Amino acid sequence: MLIAFCPVFASARLAAQDVAPRVVQTQPDAAYQAALADVAAAPDRAGMDAAVSRVVSMNEGNLARLVPQLVWHAAKRPPSASAPSVVGHVFKRLADVKHGVVAALAPLLDDADTAIREVTRDLLRGYEDRSALRPPDFSAYHAILEADVRGGRPLQASLIAHMYASDSGAALLTVMRATQLRKPEEIKPILWAEHVVADLMWRRQFGFAEKNAVDPAAVRELDKLSQHKAWWARLYAAEIIRVHPELGSQAMHDRLKKDVNVVVQQAAGKG
Numbered sequence: 001m002l003i004a005f006c007p008v009f010a011s012a013r014l015a016a017q018d019v020a021p022r023v024v025q026t027q028p029d030a031a032y033q034a035a036l037a038d039v040a041a042a043p044d045r046a047g048m049d050a051a052v053s054r055v056v057s058m059n060e061g062n063l064a065r066l067v068p069q070l071v072w073h074a075a076k077r078p079p080s081a082s083a084p085s086v087v088g089h090v091f092k093r094l095a096d097v098k099h100g101v102v103a104a105l106a107p108l109l110d111d112a113d114t115a116i117r118e119v120t121r122d123l124l125r126g127y128e129d130r131s132a133l134r135p136p137d138f139s140a141y142h143a144i145l146e147a148d149v150r151g152g153r154p155l156q157a158s159l160i161a162h163m164y165a166s167d168s169g170a171a172l173l174t175v176m177r178a179t180q181l182r183k184p185e186e187i188k189p190i191l192w193a194e195h196v197v198a199d200l201m202w203r204r205q206f207g208f209a210e211k212n213a214v215d216p217a218a219v220r221e222l223d224k225l226s227q228h229k230a231w232w233a234r235l236y237a238a239e240i241i242r243v244h245p246e247l248g249s250q251a252m253h254d255r256l257k258k259d260v261n262v263v264v265q266q267a268a269g270k271g
Contacts, residue, residue: 024111028076035051038051039086048089053093055090071119103140105127109124141163141174145179149178149179160232172232200215235264238256
């Protein structure tokens with residue numbers, strides 16, 4: 001198995017809030033893929049359980065070796081094969097190490113292969129445990145981003161973009177906490193902006209405002225965030241305006257499309 005991580009730094013002192021490209025290339029490991037094929041070929045449930053146990057025992061606790069092979073199997077096996085079912089059985093056996101699995105999945109958001117990235121996003125959404133009654137659980141993502149900050153590494157842009165696509169408000173607050181902002185003058189504007197925008201969305205959802213109602217206060221807060229020094233705060237503004245263009249002025253649209261951060265640019269360009 002080969003998983004290549006190639007971060008490219010603009011300078012030796014690239015700050016943790018900046019973005020450095022990551023390239024991951026997942027290659028199949030013959031032993032793992034053969035073991036997964038044995039799961040698919042099992043004649044009965046007992047045989048499948050035994051085969052799954054063999055797959056799980058192969059990694060010896062190293063999820064960073066096992067998980068990419070599961071994703072490769074799901075993404076690259078022929079459609080006629082029972083790859084999703086096989087992989088699902090193995091992931092179910094790993095239910096007690098959720099955060100470890102998510103930490104092993106997250107780097108695959110930067111895989112060079114589109115199919116692997118798509119499978120990874122689907123799997124991560126399942127671990128977010130979102131429902132109509134509760135927001136997604138981003139606790140595992142928080143730990144990953146906080147480790148980047150503590151290690152002086154750039155935040156994983158692909159993971160943050162995935163979070164914003166899932167729930168922009170929860171993502172903004174999770175990233176803010178992971179970056180360990182301490183000063184009230186840094187924290188309070190972000191908290192207030194998210195609250196104002198979330199309140200407007202709540203009023204729209206439950207009929208206390210028209211479906212496309214525009215709150216000037218929300219527009220003002222988004223305008224402020226579109227000029228924030230942190231790219232992930234500007235990304236929040238870009239994502240909200242992408243989904244709700246009525247909340248963004250032309251100046252905001254233009255500014256975000258020309259942002260110095262490529263992730264923000266891309267999000268703004270989708271609108």
